[in-house]
Amino acid sequence: MGDPADHTPMTAVQHAFRLLEAAAAHEGGAPAAQLAREAGLPLEAALETVRALTEDGYLRVLDDGGLVLSGTPHDGNSGQGAVDLVRPALAALRDDLSAAAYLTFYEEGEIRVAEIVDGPQTPRVDLWVGFEQAGHATALGKAVLRELDDEARRDYLARHALADLTPRTITHRDELLQQLESSMRTPVVMDREEYDLGTTCIAVPVYNGGKLGSLGVSFRADRMYRTRYVRESLLASADRVSRGLTLDP
Structure with missing residues (x-):
C-alpha cells in the first residue's frame, strides 16, 4: 500500500487503477469506503483519489451515494468505458x-x-x-x-x-x-x-x-x-x- 502522502504520478495512477478496478466489479455502485478496502488503500488516500476521479469524470456518484464507473451502461455510454478507465494512466504518462x-x-x-x-x-x-x-x-x-x-x-x-x-x-x-x-x-x-x-x-x-x-x-x-x-x-x-x-x- 502506498503512503497517503505520496503524490508521485506513478503512485497516483496505481491508486486510481486499484479504485477503478474495484468500481468495475460493482455495476450497481459501491461506497467509497468499500472500494478503498477492496483496493487495499488507506481510506484517506482513497478518498483523495476518488475525489479526483469524480471531478475528472472517471467515476460517477449515484443517488444513493455509491460510486460507479462513468463509462458503464448506467449512463448510456458503454463504448467510452475503456477509454475512461485508462485515462488516468495517459495523464500519468503525460506528467x-x-x-x-x-x-x-x-x-x-x-x-x-x-x-x-x-x-x-x-x-x-x-x-x-x-x-x-x-x-x-x-x-x-x-x-x-x-x-x-x-x-x-x-x-x-x-x-x-x-x-x-x-x-x-x-x-x-x-x-x-x-x-x-x-x-x-x-x-x-x-x-x-x-x-x-x-x-x-x-x-x-x-x-x-x-x-x-x-x-x-x-x-x-x-x-x-x-x-x-x-x-x-x-x-x-x-x-x-x-x-x-x-x-x-
Whole structure:
C-alpha cells in the first residue's frame, strides 16, 4: 500500500487503477469506503483519489451515494468505458514524460485516435492530416502496422496511399515494410519528423482483448534526450493500459 502522502504520478495512477478496478466489479455502485478496502488503500488516500476521479469524470456518484464507473451502461455510454478507465494512466504518462499522450485503436481496418491527453505545457501535435490517412507516417500508426499479420497489413497498405507529408516521410511500400520488420526485436516504434516537422513521436502497441491499438507520446524533435527512460516509461504505461482496457464493462 502506498503512503497517503505520496503524490508521485506513478503512485497516483496505481491508486486510481486499484479504485477503478474495484468500481468495475460493482455495476450497481459501491461506497467509497468499500472500494478503498477492496483496493487495499488507506481510506484517506482513497478518498483523495476518488475525489479526483469524480471531478475528472472517471467515476460517477449515484443517488444513493455509491460510486460507479462513468463509462458503464448506467449512463448510456458503454463504448467510452475503456477509454475512461485508462485515462488516468495517459495523464500519468503525460506528467512523467512532459509530453502529450495518445491512444489509438485499429477498428474496421482504420487506425483511429481514441484519446489525447495534453496540457498547456505539453501541447498535442497539430493534427493537420487525420491519422486514418497517416498511419505510415506516425509512430502510433507504425506500432499498429507492425503488429498486424501479413494479410491485414497488405490490405491496409492497398487501401492507403503513402502520402508525402514531410521530406522525412517514407513513401515507398518496400522501405516502410523493411523498417517495420527491422523493429521486430522491440515493440517500440518511432517517427522522426515524418508526420510533422519539428515533432518526434514514440509508440508501442496495446491490446483491448482482441482489439489492437497503440500508445504513444510526442515531443519537440530537439527534446528527445532521454530515449531509454522514455521507452521504459512508455512500455510500463502500455502494460497498465492493456490491463485497464480489459476491465471495460
